[in-house]
Amino acid sequence: QVHLVESGGGLVQAGGSLRLSCAASEHTIAEYNMGWFRQAPGKEREFVAGITWGFGGTSYADSAKGRFTISRDNAKNTVYLQMNNLKSDDTRVYYCGASRGGLITVEKNYNYWGQGTQVTVSS
Secondary structure (H helix, E strand, C coil), rough: CCCCEEEEEEEEEEECCCEEEEEEECCCCCCCCEEEEEECCCCEEEEEEEEECCCEEEEEECCCCCCCEEEECCCCCCCEEEEEECHHHHEEEEEEEECCCCCCCCCCCEEECCCCCCEEECC
């Protein structure tokens, strides 16, 4: 069992930055692929960014490329999502997930989820 807790969300003006953190407990995340997804009310959860457990390869949604950066610190058992140049369309609840395997861009491959953190970007 992996318990994930997101933090770092909040209200920011368009063009601003936020750094989301996802802290894991009860099990190390070192052997898990990790990802960030986001969800708007009434819509499906969508992939934002992912990072593999070994090499640390990353993948980004087109909407995140060039603006967001995912990273992991296995020693701290934490994954981060640095979000720059935020836009009003980035307003979502952001979720961190841990995956034992499979494509990191696919939601069904994730085994554990955090409770989410709200990001609101004002224009």
